[in-house]
Amino acid sequence: MAAIKIVPDVYGVGVQDPDLKLFDVIMELDHGTSYNAYLVRGSDHIALIDTVKEEFAQEYADNLAEIVELQEIDYLVVQHAEPDHAGSIRMLLDKVPGLTIVTNYAAYTFLKAIVNREFKVKFVAHDGELDLGGKRLRFIGAPLLHWPETFYSYLVEDEILFSSDTFGSHFSDDRWFNDLIDRDFLPDFKDYYDMILGHFKKYIWSALKRIKALELKMICPAHGPILRENLEYYIDLYHDWTIKPKTDEKPLVVIAYTSAYGYTEKIMAAVKAELEAGGQFKMEVFELTQTPLTKVKEAIHNCSGLLIGSPTINKDAVKPVWDLLGSLSPVDTNGIVASAFGSFGWSGEAVPNIILRMRMLRMRVMPGFRIQFNPSAEQIEEAGQFAREFMQAVLQPEEKLEKVLIYQREINPLNPYSFEAENYKRKYENEDIIVYWNPDQCTHDTNCFVSLSSVFAPEKTPWVNVNGADVATIMKTIDACPSGALKYNLKTVAASAEKIEKGPGWVGYYDKK
Numbered sequence: 001m002a003a004i005k006i007v008p009d010v011y012g013v014g015v016q017d018p019d020l021k022l023f024d025v026i027m028e029l030d031h032g033t034s035y036n037a038y039l040v041r042g043s044d045h046i047a048l049i050d051t052v053k054e055e056f057a058q059e060y061a062d063n064l065a066e067i068v069e070l071q072e073i074d075y076l077v078v079q080h081a082e083p084d085h086a087g088s089i090r091m092l093l094d095k096v097p098g099l100t101i102v103t104n105y106a107a108y109t110f111l112k113a114i115v116n117r118e119f120k121v122k123f124v125a126h127d128g129e130l131d132l133g134g135k136r137l138r139f140i141g142a143p144l145l146h147w148p149e150t151f152y153s154y155l156v157e158d159e160i161l162f163s164s165d166t167f168g169s170h171f172s173d174d175r176w177f178n179d180l181i182d183r184d185f186l187p188d189f190k191d192y193y194d195m196i197l198g199h200f201k202k203y204i205w206s207a208l209k210r211i212k213a214l215e216l217k218m219i220c221p222a223h224g225p226i227l228r229e230n231l232e233y234y235i236d237l238y239h240d241w242t243i244k245p246k247t248d249e250k251p252l253v254v255i256a257y258t259s260a261y262g263y264t265e266k267i268m269a270a271v272k273a274e275l276e277a278g279g280q281f282k283m284e285v286f287e288l289t290q291t292p293l294t295k296v297k298e299a300i301h302n303c304s305g306l307l308i309g310s311p312t313i314n315k316d317a318v319k320p321v322w323d324l325l326g327s328l329s330p331v332d333t334n335g336i337v338a339s340a341f342g343s344f345g346w347s348g349e350a351v352p353n354i355i356l357r358m359r360m361l362r363m364r365v366m367p368g369f370r371i372q373f374n375p376s377a378e379q380i381e382e383a384g385q386f387a388r389e390f391m392q393a394v395l396q397p398e399e400k401l402e403k404v405l406i407y408q409r410e411i412n413p414l415n416p417y418s419f420e421a422e423n424y425k426r427k428y429e430n431e432d433i434i435v436y437w438n439p440d441q442c443t444h445d446t447n448c449f450v451s452l453s454s455v456f457a458p459e460k461t462p463w464v465n466v467n468g469a470d471v472a473t474i475m476k477t478i479d480a481c482p483s484g485a486l487k488y489n490l491k492t493v494a495a496s497a498e499k500i501e502k503g504p505g506w507v508g509y510y511d512k513k
């Protein structure tokens, strides 16, 4: 494969991978993929945008060498640190010792752990520019599309958007441009959206607003065809797939269950009857051995409450239940009110095991309900009580703190929770509060900027704006930080914080325990 000219002094230097059948372990491919990378030559400097998967590093280097002497390259813009795009950075650092990597801090922390060596870095933020001489790259924050560090680059003079994974397709075709490709890649474009980007609809929405403000002649994604015809069509597709129709519908509760001898089904029926009698929910009930997993998952992605029922067989929940639980991701299930129920015989591990997995999925988990063998009339009454308590939880969700704390303690026990000032080198403060951040401890869990984007905005510099919310709100958000990378201390007791108990985000919290 060779380099391709996109417009004068802008080249595609990526590679095709037509035979790939499985991407990221999770996504089966029908038409392979490509790893798109780009080169922009200004009158003063040469910049690369992203690299390719490591196994294609030599082909990538050969493509670059068709256009420039490698030592002439000044910058590598890393828009996204996933190894399908960052995998050839080690090779570049070997061949271009003067190379400066242009990226943000989150990506920098990831890259350090990928290349395992020092490198020159220039940090950029949303709206920042890199002037190459007659060609300016303007950077556009796109956090969580689909990793925390992701951003786009907009080539101002040529009106080209380098969009990282957004608008990508796993579709290999060496004609590269959508107007030259005569095969239909729309199903692959849609699959890519569904599998990779669609978990982060809120962020796509924000990015589309930024994209729509641009004059655009071309979109150069990180996979699949370069879009230079019908751009509006593809942008509108993202818009339509992302928008959530407004609805006055009641919250959805999903019950997904299976039953060995009908006992767990009896519990399900009692719970369902109670929930229906309350009249407050829309309900969908799935018997897991009879329903395609995709259908159950789609319902769960839209639900406010989830109940899973399983018998215990051989000291565990049964396979159809694990198939479902194993196919869910916390990015989709975070915050759902959930619990489990089931009948057991000589041991009853199914319910507690399901509860454990629900915690891993960051659901707000209520105690489960289980009985031995065949539920009696009295136990059916108890199932009704279980349903009423569940109903209350769905209708009056508490804030998410407890869920996150359970996650900290039980799932991630190695995290250091104590505050050691020398580890928290970054400080952001006003007259009321000091927010501390330890970048080395940060797992980029996204909890802070999903909950409170007016204060925590990774695409900005500084990324913490302590004046973006009242003190109590900042405290609550930091209390829920799963890694403990954020902490706070109070300089004064601000009015908004008077009634707030200091939680695990407070620097002295664990000393008091």
Ligand code: FEO
Pocket (backbone or CB within 6 Å): 080, 082, 084, 085, 146, 165, 222, 223
């Ligand atoms: Fe194509 Fe998220 O890497």
